[in-house]
Amino acid sequence: MLKIVDFFIHFVKNLKKTGAVAPSSKFLARDLVEPLENLLAHNEEATPFNILELGPGTGPLTNEIVKILRPDDHLDLVEVQEKFFKIVSKKYRGKNISVHFRDFLKFEPEKRYKFIFSSLPYDNMARPVIRKIWQKKLSLCTQDAYICYFKYFKFRKFKSEFEEEIVNTYKQDKKLILRNLPPANVYTLQINQEPSMQKSISGSRHL
Numbered sequence: 001m002l003k004i005v006d007f008f009i010h011f012v013k014n015l016k017k018t019g020a021v022a023p024s025s026k027f028l029a030r031d032l033v034e035p036l037e038n039l040l041a042h043n044e045e046a047t048p049f050n051i052l053e054l055g056p057g058t059g060p061l062t063n064e065i066v067k068i069l070r071p072d073d074h075l076d077l078v079e080v081q082e083k084f085f086k087i088v089s090k091k092y093r094g095k096n097i098s099v100h101f102r103d104f105l106k107f108e109p110e111k112r113y114k115f116i117f118s119s120l121p122y123d124n125m126a127r128p129v130i131r132k133i134w135q136k137k138l139s140l141c142t143q144d145a146y147i148c149y150f151k152y153f154k155f156r157k158f159k160s161e162f163e164e165e166i167v168n169t170y171k172q173d174k175k176l177i178l179r180n181l182p183p184a185n186v187y188t189l190q191i192n193q194e195p196s197m198q199k200s201i202s203g204s205r206h207l
Helices: 006-012 026-042 060-068 082-091 128-141 162-172 193-202
Strands: 050-054 074-079 097-101 113-118 141-152 171-177 182-191
Touching: 006 074, 026 113, 026 141, 026 171, 026 182, 050 060, 060 074, 060 141, 074 082, 082 097, 128 141, 128 162, 162 171
Parallel strands: 050 074, 050 113, 074 097, 113 141
Antiparallel strands: 141 182, 171 182
């Protein structure tokens, strides 16, 4: 595991891709996976889930997902930075875990996902890139899927109007996590609209 000082050095060198001065805290990670944990607790015999995590970094969120991952569920991890890819590839191995070293926009799975978790630094990205990532995420959702992600508290407004529109449409919950460096808002979106609604949002001209 990278020490915090090593993570900080990597952050300075790769600001736009890393977007964090320290790995996510266990408190932030636990709140992110809470919707998945609650769903399984109330329906232990639910059909197997496909789960996607974008930007696992050193794996603090992955740790919490793996704890509740069932044998028939499948977890895909997509990491664009080689250093982090090597770390999570060594830490997380199993027939129901796949680690992919690539840009998410070039990731072309043949499946759709019940849960999509994201630690991507959206506010360090250009607006057109943010839009493309969100369009891609929506296209990979099953009906009644969940998207769980966080934004650091210092970013009180959305850089992308397109992202804000999606959050306002699908937001199920928002929670401020103070025990993280820096504090962050956790968003849970439930993509439970009709496909026509998703298509309408995906075709929005907002950036």
